[in-house]
Amino acid sequence: MEPTIYTNDIVLCEHVTKSIMRGDIVIACSTNDPTVNVCKRVLAIAGDIIHMGGREMMIPTGYIWLQGDNLYNSTDSRNYGPIPLGLVRGRVLAKVWPLSKFTLFDKNPNLKP
Amino acid sequence: MTVLEFVKAVLFGIPVGVTAVDLLGYPALNPDGKSSDYVFLNRLSVRLHDVSRGDVVSLFSPKDPHQKLIKRVIGLEGDIINTLSHRNPVVKVPKGHCWVEGDNSDNSMDSNSFGPVALALITAKATAVVWPPSRWCYVQSEVPRLRLPLNARLER
Numbered sequence: 001m002e003p004t005i006y007t008n009d010i011v012l013c014e015h016v017t018k019s020i021m022r023g024d025i026v027i028a029c030s031t032n033d034p035t036v037n038v039c040k041r042v043l044a045i046a047g048d049i050i051h052m053g054g055r056e057m058m059i060p061t062g063y064i065w066l067q068g069d070n071l072y073n074s075t076d077s078r079n080y081g082p083i084p085l086g087l088v089r090g091r092v093l094a095k096v097w098p099l100s101k102f103t104l105f106d107k108n109p110n111l112k113p
Numbered sequence: 114m115t116v117l118e119f120v121k122a123v124l125f126g127i128p129v130g131v132t133a134v135d136l137l138g139y140p141a142l143n144p145d146g147k148s149s150d151y152v153f154l155n156r157l158s159v160r161l162h163d164v165s166r167g168d169v170v171s172l173f174s175p176k177d178p179h180q181k182l183i184k185r186v187i188g189l190e191g192d193i194i195n196t197l198s199h200r201n202p203v204v205k206v207p208k209g210h211c212w213v214e215g216d217n218s219d220n221s222m223d224s225n226s227f228g229p230v231a232l233a234l235i236t237a238k239a240t241a242v243v244w245p246p247s248r249w250c251y252v253q254s255e256v257p258r259l260r261l262p263l264n265a266r267l268e269r
Binding site: 018032034085 | 162172173176208209210230232233235
């Protein structure tokens with residue numbers, strides 16, 4: 001998720017919101033390994049259309065499309081496809097450590113797929 | 114003294130029970146599909162990633178995160194499954210996934226409709242039927258012989 005969040009940064013995460021929107025940063029369990037968590041940005045939600053390698057693909061109901069901010073070095077939905085919403089652990093609210101880089105993630109950049 | 118020990122056991126047992134055990138009906142696994150049972154769900158063994166072939170597990174539906182399913186694990190990662198009504202007749206389960214099916218295969222929404230599911234969607238393992246009392250038993254961890262993955266049949 002560089003340059004938004006770097007390795008070993010500490011983030012504040014909430015588990016209450018059930019509605020995930022485009023542009024939110026979420027923590028989710030990895031589909032390849034249940035012991036690993038990933039932190040990615042939600043690029044598209046159910047019903048959106050994604051363009052992938054010249055093909056169009058619709059996100060099915062109950063799934064979301066995750067993508068890292070570091071597009072050139074990120075293992076995300078471009079590798080493993082859309083992931084089920086049930087894997088989402090929580091939404092990232094703010095980066096709290098290092099203190100000099102404190103950021104709230106309340107402003108939604110609302111990326112268009 | 115015995116009263117004190119009893120109180121101690123209750124005080125210790127209640128929090129353990131509340132955190133590790135949950136109740137849920139499961140008509141999908143009843144072969145006749147009429148009655149519904151209540152089962153003990155063991156969350157601890159799933160936290161420790163101890164899921165094996167044949168276990169009855171509860172999981173979030175991949176299509177709807179608010180719906181919970183209770184199914185039997187037929188195959189783990191790397192197993193080759195002979196599917197029933199999936200679009201591919203034979204499926205290899207990818208890494209970190211498993212193949213789940215209901216015992217009532219005619220009327221069950223399972224991996225045959227939504228494909229392999231991620232192991233992280235599994236929330237708990239069913240260990241025993243607790244209600245009705247006439248059906249008190251441990252849930253047996255075994256795959257029906259005809260539904261064994263193809264590679265497990267070769268191992269036998």
